[in-house]
Amino acid sequence: MKRLGVLTSGGDAPGMNAAIRAVVRKCIYHNVEIYGIKYGYQGLIEGNIEKLHVGSVGDIIQRGGTKLYSARCPEFKTEEGQRKGIEQLNKFGIEGLIVIGGDGSFRGAQKLTEKGFPCIGVPGTIDNDIAGTDFTIGFDTALNTIIEAIDKIRDTATSHERTYVIEVMGRDAGDLALWAGLADGAETILIPERQDDFEEVISRLKRGVERGKKHSIIILAEGVGSGIEFGEKIKQATNIETRVTVLGHIQRGGSPTAADRVLASRLGAKAVDLLLEGKAGRMVGIQNNKLVDYDIAEILTQKHGIDEGMYQLSKELSI
Template structure:
């Protein structure tokens, strides 16, 4: 294999640039040409493709977002759209593709794999919800962004003796809420994987007040409900006013942590090694600090699981 492509797709995550850099430089080190595909699968269909050199990825390892830009593409979910993408890859002589992104991006790579086109998926999403890897690129950075916000909001919650509700990202996966809630000492953490009982939430807060606690932090994953909706339900049940902070897209931006930069570099380089050695239809990940790869079709058939021991621990430590 002498020519490969790389694209980023779906929601951006800190560390994607580090992964792109690793793909480009590892490939050139192995005497393979690299082509950047801009605007994800949308750019693939439209032929927005350029050859990348060593200097093309200089000074990007520390930058959040993605230099290749990203976009969602409904057309690529169709057979016709996939055929157009493959035609563009063949036009440029690109023999294999590295796809950096989350579940939707992997679905696109899976489709290309089923067409017989060699792809390797690299997990880039702040949600940490890709099967087959303990951590995804961007999760650590997003987590630290949320923890920093929780720490700041707690200062205000303490000063005003209020309950604050913090809404974080995570439609189908509660990892950001769980990890940040545990690290930030939240009194209550609500995740989409586990049902919650409003009476239990109220009881826990009342117990805290009985021992003199005058402020509380409740972290809500967006997949449970919006922070404002929860605040309305909480007020209806208790008569208590709360303050809501929706962190939104601030969680996706910012300089990637050292952990995300290293993870992205290792996974990006591994993806190139797999393609060049003729192993397409794979996805890369990390388990027990060791790089792993697995069949991308089989991986997408597996559900994402939350760490319930950690969830229970968050309850035990916030009594």
């Protein structure tokens, strides 16, 4: 292959720019032309494509978000949308495509591969909800953003002797809530994979009050429910003064951590290697600090699971 393309799709994640940079410079190192597709699959359909150079990715490794932008594209889920995308790729002479994103982005890459156009997926999502890899690009940065926020909230919780419910991202996966809760000593962690009984949460709060505990931190993944509604239920059940903080999209932004920059660089470069080796329909990942790759179709049939040992430890340490 002498000409490749790269796009970012779905929600942005810190470290995507580092992955783009790695793809571009790895291609140029191997004398392969590289084209950036702006606004994900929507830009692909519209032909929003430009050639990238070494200087195109200068000074972006430390930036959050994505230089190539991102957009949702329902049209690409259709046969017609996919056909238009392939026509644009052929028009620009692009022979292989690297897709940086989550499971929705990978489904698009799978469809292109099935239609004969080689694609490689790079997992970029703060939720860390992709099977086949220990970590996804953006997870570590988002986790540290959450921890920093909880540390500040805990200062206020201690000063005013209040219970705080902190809602974090994680519609279908609880890794952000679990890791943040364990790292910050939360009294209760609520995640989609384990629906804790409300009465158990209340009993834990009351036991804390009985032994003189003055404040509590509860981490709630958005997939479990509304933090505001949950906080109101706690207040009604215990008469404990309760406040709620919804962290929202602050979790997506910010300069990526060293861990995310290195991970993104490794995964982006590996994706180029796979295409140059003639492989297609694969996802790159990391397991036990070793780079791996799996069939995207196989990955999409699997579900990322939480670390059961960590979850049990969070219970044992929150007595």
